Amino acid sequence: MNSIAIFCGSSYGVDSSFTEIARLTGQTIAKQGKVLVYGGGRSGLMGVVADSALEAGGQVIGVIPQGLVDRELAHPDLTELYIVKNMHERKTKMSELSSGFIALPGGAGTIEEIFEQWTWAQLGIHLKPCAFLNVDGFYDDLLKFIQLTTDKGFSKARFTDQLIHSDSIDDILKQFERYRAPEPKWGVQDREELVRLDQADKNFG
Numbered sequence: 001m002n003s004i005a006i007f008c009g010s011s012y013g014v015d016s017s018f019t020e021i022a023r024l025t026g027q028t029i030a031k032q033g034k035v036l037v038y039g040g041g042r043s044g045l046m047g048v049v050a051d052s053a054l055e056a057g058g059q060v061i062g063v064i065p066q067g068l069v070d071r072e073l074a075h076p077d078l079t080e081l082y083i084v085k086n087m088h089e090r091k092t093k094m095s096e097l098s099s100g101f102i103a104l105p106g107g108a109g110t111i112e113e114i115f116e117q118w119t120w121a122q123l124g125i126h127l128k129p130c131a132f133l134n135v136d137g138f139y140d141d142l143l144k145f146i147q148l149t150t151d152k153g154f155s156k157a158r159f160t161d162q163l164i165h166s167d168s169i170d171d172i173l174k175q176f177e178r179y180r181a182p183e184p185k186w187g188v189q190d191r192e193e194l195v196r197l198d199q200a201d202k203n204f205g
């Protein structure tokens, strides 16, 4: 588990606890010697996570679409910044570079990004863990809704059960270490792709 993708708000949100958890997340990833992979901007919580990791001596990789370079204020001081064509390339690249995904508080973009990665895990496109950093119960209602999709027969229990959630970044990173991926819906989709992703992970070791 060497590189961790963080999805989070491009705004700060109204509670100071959101900024505090973003800061702690950046620091913790850096102190554990892991690479932070994120959206590459300086706006909102995204900027807080990146700055905190850099200040703690960590490596930070950003992936930003050309069209958002100005809007999300592309970070000038990252270890590496990939400027990609569009949002689809951003999410694919972030997925390739990362060995696990964590959503901090955020809006539609954050939720879309973590849901896409959770969906890809179900389809066997990758076998990596997804987590919600549930600070101050921010994700309580969403987690209840996700459980409802299982109760009503739309999501397999093994996928909702494997979704990690905690109010502690340390706890999530520990759970990542012992994560065992559930059997994908239709088996592993593309073995070559998985080997490639596995290799990308080792490159950041």
Ligand code: AMP
Pocket: 008, 009, 010, 011, 039, 068, 072, 087, 106, 107, 108, 109, 110, 111, 112, 113
């Ligand atoms: P937000 O949580 O809405 O502040 O957005 C957080 C991150 O999600 C930022 O990196 C946004 O660029 C990204 N984002 C925003 N809208 C979308 C979208 N429709 N699809 C995918 N990502 C998005």
